Amino acid sequence: MGRLTNKVAIITGAASGMGEATAIMFAKEGAKVVLTDIQEEKIKDLAFKIKENGGEALAIKHNVASGEDWDIVSQEAKKSFGKIDVLINNAGITGDYTKTAETTDEAEWGKVLDINLKSIYLGVNRIIPFMKENGSGSIVNISSIAGLVGSGGPFSYTASKGGARLLSKHIAVNYGPDHIRCNSIHPGTIKTAMSEVSLSNPEILEHMLKGIPLKYVGDANDIAYACLYLASDESKYVTGSELAVDGGYTAQ
């Protein structure tokens, strides 16, 4: 038995980084995975590989900021696998790290908030009814250290990730009686496509490492393991919690 046997899990942003690592780990642990992303070819390839290895996977092109796309994802997941147990709201974008309250324009604010926060509203709005029908569910929202402290990212990114943190607690409080749990994960610096540019600059890397007590950068599987725990029934009494996976960055 895998740790997620018989569970159906939707993972957004599954084409790359943490989403991809989570999808592969979930499939190995027996979940039927619904892979969504705007990068359609990549999720189709990943679904193919998962199926080749004996897993079950469905790839759906999905812009997380679109309500119509969420309708399609929820309906297709239900049609293909009969139910929805787990939602990993992982897709996201960063922003220009030099941007402050004064230099952020409305276009950047709108784009980052739509993709990082409105996406979670749309996701839970569309998926919770299926979880209620199912009698249980686990929602995991990928926030950031930027959702815990003010030094973790650009202005609009920080706003979006802070919103993700508290929205998760609101869901936990309101849907506990429906056996729907909701938790947030707060990654620190993790080596993925998103962090590639900054991490390949030795000066930025050195500066980042100074702030990390463990003195190294995390990898996508560090987050996938946290998702696995929160998605599985091993965390059945855990809801409304915020799990920092950050090498100790926010412990200081």
Ligand SMILES: NC(=O)c1ccc[n+]([C@@H]2O[C@H](COP(=O)([O-])OP(=O)(O)OC[C@H]3O[C@@H](n4cnc5c(N)ncnc54)[C@H](O)[C@@H]3O)[C@@H](O)[C@H]2O)c1
């Ligand atoms: N890498 C880090 O250091 C770090 C730190 C803290 C938090 N995070 C968060 O982790 C999550 C995953 O990031 P990652 O590092 O794996 O990045 P990544 O860039 O490797 O993956 C992000 C994925 O999201 C997808 N995506 C972007 N916009 C989308 C949209 N509108 N609709 C659907 N999919 C979309 C991309 O195509 C990509 O596949 C993000 O929410 C990010 O903010 C990352």
